[in-house]
Amino acid sequence: MTDKSTHANPSKNRTPRHRAREFALQGLYQWLLNNEPARVVSTNIRGAHGFDKADSEFFSALLNGAIGTSVELRESIAPLIDRSIAELSPIEHAVLLLGAYELKNHPEIPYRVVINEAVELTKSFGGIDGHKYVNGVLDKLASRMRPDEVAANERR
Numbered sequence: 001m002t003d004k005s006t007h008a009n010p011s012k013n014r015t016p017r018h019r020a021r022e023f024a025l026q027g028l029y030q031w032l033l034n035n036e037p038a039r040v041v042s043t044n045i046r047g048a049h050g051f052d053k054a055d056s057e058f059f060s061a062l063l064n065g066a067i068g069t070s071v072e073l074r075e076s077i078a079p080l081i082d083r084s085i086a087e088l089s090p091i092e093h094a095v096l097l098l099g100a101y102e103l104k105n106h107p108e109i110p111y112r113v114v115i116n117e118a119v120e121l122t123k124s125f126g127g128i129d130g131h132k133y134v135n136g137v138l139d140k141l142a143s144r145m146r147p148d149e150v151a152a153n154e155r156r
Helices: 016-034 038-046 056-068 070-080 090-105 111-125 130-145 147-155
Strands: none
Touching (some): 016 090, 016 111, 056 070, 090 111, 090 130, 111 130
16 A cells, blocks of 8 residues: 555645644644653654655644643634633644644744645544634634734735
């Protein structure tokens, strides 16, 4: 079986950055469920099949950054969701942490790219309509975290 055929959404073109996001999502999922230290999670994920095709530096920044600032990220997400953080599915929780981290710490990545990547991850790994929820939450969060960029995009 090829790497492409084992992916949840094999028809998508997966860049090294997208793969880094996939692995960071898997790491955050593992961290949320097992509460293991970030270094243990990172070591486990780095040993996964196909990791050599991911952007390793970006993966580290995403995983360590999202875990390290998870309390702050959750505080920014909490007012935008219709339930408690604890009630989110682990995939939605992990994707929202990842998306919030990117919106806050990677201004060089357009907010629409961050949201699109989060939606694609949720489509691949989450529940049936989870991507719609993630899209709505991150869209609101982008308006708060990057108001000038969102306003400029809306004027176009």
